[in-house]
Amino acid sequence: MIALAGGVVTEPVRQRMRRCYWLVAASALVEGACFAVLVPLLDTLIGDRFPQAWWWAATLGVLLVLAVGSHRAATARQRAVTSEIVASLQHRLAEHVVALPLGWFSPARAAALTRLTNEATRMLAATLNGVVAVNIRAAALAGAVWVVLLVVDPVTGAVAAIGLAILVVLYFAAARLLRGATAAGNSTTEQINAELVEFAQLQSVLRAYGQTAQADSEMTGALERVRAASAAYFRGAVTGSVVFQTGTALFLSAVLLTALYRAESGAVSAVVATIAIVLAALLVDSMAALGRTGSVIWAAERTLAEIGDIVATPVLPEPAAGSDTSAPADTSIVVEDITFGYDAERTIIDGVGFAVPQGTVCAIVGPSGSGKTTLARLVARFWDVDAGSITLGGKDIRAIDSTELMAAVSMVFQDVYLFDGTIRENVLIARPDATEAQLAAAAARARVDEIVDRLPEGWDTTVGEGGAALSGGERQRISLARALLKDAPVVLLDEATSALDAENEATIRAATTALTEGRTVLVIAHRLDTVRAADRIVFLEHGRVAETGTHDELLAAGGRYADFWTEQERAQHWKIGAGTTA
Numbered sequence: 001m002i003a004l005a006g007g008v009v010t011e012p013v014r015q016r017m018r019r020c021y022w023l024v025a026a027s028a029l030v031e032g033a034c035f036a037v038l039v040p041l042l043d044t045l046i047g048d049r050f051p052q053a054w055w056w057a058a059t060l061g062v063l064l065v066l067a068v069g070s071h072r073a074a075t076a077r078q079r080a081v082t083s084e085i086v087a088s089l090q091h092r093l094a095e096h097v098v099a100l101p102l103g104w105f106s107p108a109r110a111a112a113l114t115r116l117t118n119e120a121t122r123m124l125a126a127t128l129n130g131v132v133a134v135n136i137r138a139a140a141l142a143g144a145v146w147v148v149l150l151v152v153d154p155v156t157g158a159v160a161a162i163g164l165a166i167l168v169v170l171y172f173a174a175a176r177l178l179r180g181a182t183a184a185g186n187s188t189t190e191q192i193n194a195e196l197v198e199f200a201q202l203q204s205v206l207r208a209y210g211q212t213a214q215a216d217s218e219m220t221g222a223l224e225r226v227r228a229a230s231a232a233y234f235r236g237a238v239t240g241s242v243v244f245q246t247g248t249a250l251f252l253s254a255v256l257l258t259a260l261y262r263a264e265s266g267a268v269s270a271v272v273a274t275i276a277i278v279l280a281a282l283l284v285d286s287m288a289a290l291g292r293t294g295s296v297i298w299a300a301e302r303t304l305a306e307i308g309d310i311v312a313t314p315v316l317p318e319p320a321a322g323s324d325t326s327a328p329a330d331t332s333i334v335v336e337d338i339t340f341g342y343d344a345e346r347t348i349i350d351g352v353g354f355a356v357p358q359g360t361v362c363a364i365v366g367p368s369g370s371g372k373t374t375l376a377r378l379v380a381r382f383w384d385v386d387a388g389s390i391t392l393g394g395k396d397i398r399a400i401d402s403t404e405l406m407a408a409v410s411m412v413f414q415d416v417y418l419f420d421g422t423i424r425e426n427v428l429i430a431r432p433d434a435t436e437a438q439l440a441a442a443a444a445r446a447r448v449d450e451i452v453d454r455l456p457e458g459w460d461t462t463v464g465e466g467g468a469a470l471s472g473g474e475r476q477r478i479s480l481a482r483a484l485l486k487d488a489p490v491v492l493l494d495e496a497t498s499a500l501d502a503e504n505e506a507t508i509r510a511a512t513t514a515l516t517e518g519r520t521v522l523v524i525a526h527r528l529d530t531v532r533a534a535d536r537i538v539f540l541e542h543g544r545v546a547e548t549g550t551h552d553e554l555l556a557a558g559g560r561y562a563d564f565w566t567e568q569e570r571a572q573h574w575k576i577g578a579g580t581t582a
């Protein structure tokens with residue numbers, strides 16, 4: 001676990017952790033020394049040798065003071081180091097996450113990140129420092145006690161050594177059993193949780209299509225698997241615990257019998273035999289302390305592995321220091337023979353090329369799954385292309401500093417994400433230094449002012465996690481207000497496909513027009529008036545450009561676009577804009 005932590009905790013904090021562990025071990029050794037002094041003290045006391053007994057008592061007193069002092073110092077240091085570990089882990093995560101490709105972020109990953117940065121990190125720090133320290137203390141104390149036992153009676157000490165070795169083997173065997181059962185139980189629980197969420201979300205569909213009986217039986221099967229997984233977990237846990245406890249009992253019995261035999265044969269005094277048995281009990285107690293913390297350590301190891309996975313995710317390379325830092329010449333976009341796949345098995349964008357001259361509108365049209373969203377996101381460098389290049393103003397976007405690239409681009413995609421803050425904060429994130437007048441102008445154009453006027457707390461209304469307190473249309477308006485406030489020269493836009501009421505639709509159309517006027521625009525088009533107004537249409541199919549041209553040119557060509565167009569019209573999925581004719 002400490003080795004795993006090495007990958008995510010910074011070196012200075014690791015050094016402080018190491019110093020803390022040494023202090024804990026030293027404090028345990030002082031405690032062990034107290035037991036060592038107890039032996040001659042009891043011996044002299046029972047043998048009526050009071051002058052020596054006083055000396056040993058004084059030595060014990062000094063050692064006890066040292067033990068308490070060092071224990072306190074170790075605990076104080078542990079507390080300080082725990083907060084340093086929390087800060088170090090959070091910093092490491094934050095530092096890495098801001099450099100990750102935008103495409104890495106999904107709702108599930110965002111949720112995992114929140115969990116990891118908060119409770120999980122604290123739990124991990126407490127384990128790394130507190131629980132590991134408990135184990136180090138237990139191991140150091142067990143070692144010290146065993147040395148005392150060996151000195152008191154080498155034969156009993158040797159028997160204890162053999163017993164301890166067997167006990168350690170049993171401990172790891174039991175731990176393995178329990179760890180396997182815990183891992184199996186956890187993965188079953190995670191799978192079932194996902195199934196339960198899906199079952200709940202699909203309720204309306206299942207009921208509408210009369211599929212509840214089959215879904216119920218699948219759910220019953222899933223619950224049966226949960227029951228079987230917990231039974232397996234308890235079997236593993238109970239077997240592990242029984243094996244370890246039996247080993248402990250056998251160990252104590254072996255030491256007891258040896259000490260008795262040694263006392264009976266006159267090899268050691270009764271006092272020494274008694275002390276040996278007490279020391280053996282202390283040894284077992286230390287071992288049990290190790291056993292109690294096992295599950296906490298495994299949970300922490302899982303968290304560490306999750307953090308390790310995130311910090312091992314490659315970041316998007318920034319332009320090398322000293323490379324050309326000149327700004328792009330203009331805002332024209334050139335996509336040149338690009339290829340991209342989310343994984344090595346499947347190519348999603350396959351040799352695509354087109355140009356969007358400055359100040360023009362390029363519409364991407366194509367069937368569902370043809371790669372339109374992926375293509376638009378590649379232009380914002382959500383991921384790097386596998387082959388080919390994308391340039392902005394003649395400069396490869398990989399050679400543009402990511403902050404500069406983001407400043408040049410406004411994105412309005414369908415999965416609008418609002419964070420759990422006020423409406424004002426959610427709009428201002430686009431331009432935190434905007435004046436009240438600029439904010440009001442953007443809000444008016446996107447009709448966010450109507451939303452604000454309607455709500456009792458106005459601009460200070462909290463939108464809830466992901467904007468849950470607002471409707472889909474309202475979230476889109478806020479997203480448009482953000483983009484309008486940002487006022488970037490390049491606009492990447494995914495037109496709304498979801499059904500909106502007439503008022504929302506008209507508002508969003510007007511705001512979109514305001515946003516795109518005079519800009520270089522790449523729009524995933526779902527509306528007739530957008531494609532008609534576009535300077536160029538790129539028709540995508542299976543990740544390839546099937547055709548390009550204007551709407552009229554492509555219709556006249558009578559190719560794939562014309563077929564697609566006719567089908568869309570027939571299916572009435574194409575949204576017909578006001579003032580246009582089909």
Ligand SMILES: Nc1ncnc2c1ncn2[C@@H]1O[C@H](COP(=O)(O)OP(=O)(O)OP(=O)(O)O)[C@@H](O)[C@H]1O
Binds near residue numbers: 348
């Ligand atoms: N994050 C992702 N990881 C893996 N595959 C993905 C990811 N996003 C999209 N895909 C896959 O890439 C392909 C193209 O998806 P994309 O969303 O780009 O198409 P689209 O043309 O925008 O579709 P739609 O019009 O339905 O939104 C699809 O097969 C999709 O399953």
